[in-house]
Amino acid sequence: MSTTFRCDIVSAENEIFHGDAELLVATGEMGELGIAPRHAPLITRLKPGKVVVTLPGGEQVDIAISGGILEVQPQVVTVLADTAIRAEDIDEAKVRAAKEEAERILSKKDPKMSLEEAQAQLAMSIAQLSALERLRKNLKH
Numbered sequence: 001m002s003t004t005f006r007c008d009i010v011s012a013e014n015e016i017f018h019g020d021a022e023l024l025v026a027t028g029e030m031g032e033l034g035i036a037p038r039h040a041p042l043i044t045r046l047k048p049g050k051v052v053v054t055l056p057g058g059e060q061v062d063i064a065i066s067g068g069i070l071e072v073q074p075q076v077v078t079v080l081a082d083t084a085i086r087a088e089d090i091d092e093a094k095v096r097a098a099k100e101e102a103e104r105i106l107s108k109k110d111p112k113m114s115l116e117e118a119q120a121q122l123a124m125s126i127a128q129l130s131a132l133e134r135l136r137k138n139l140k141h
Contacts, residue, residue: 004056005037006076009063011084016063023054024077026070033070035077042072048123050131051079062087064127066120083124087131099125 007021024035027049035042046068053061068081102122106115 002037005035005039007053007078008076009051009053009065009079009081009084011065011068011081013083016081016084016086017053017061020056021053021077022056022058024051024079025054026051026065026079028070035070035072038074039072039077041074042070044070046070046079046081048120049127051081051084062131064090064124064131066124066127085128087128090128090131092129095125095128099129 004020004022007017007019007024008015009017022036026033026035027047028044029047030044033044046065048065048067051063051065053063055061064085064087065079065081066083068079068084071078071080098121102118102125105118106122
């Protein structure tokens, strides 16, 4: 019985992660999903948020995504994200500025950005900040 599965996480720009994993946790449209080896086949849409990949040995990789598709096959789990970034690659100052801009636009209905764009930007900013916070917490231990 296999204790790992192959995991691929890609965005429109590049490959974010490729390797063996023991567990993948992501937020689907209906809630939190935990994918372990031998999970039933599945295709679902993902909400903006974080994806956590647990590697053999217990190390975790945090990735912030803006949404996408999760596909579970017998030996491979694939996340096709619109945009994705590893927690260690996040520019905190840039993300905080984008979050503040999205909040300002949502509160004032600024015509520079549509409501949907502002909501998407806010969700991605929150996901990135959450991934960054988790990375910092793991580095302290």
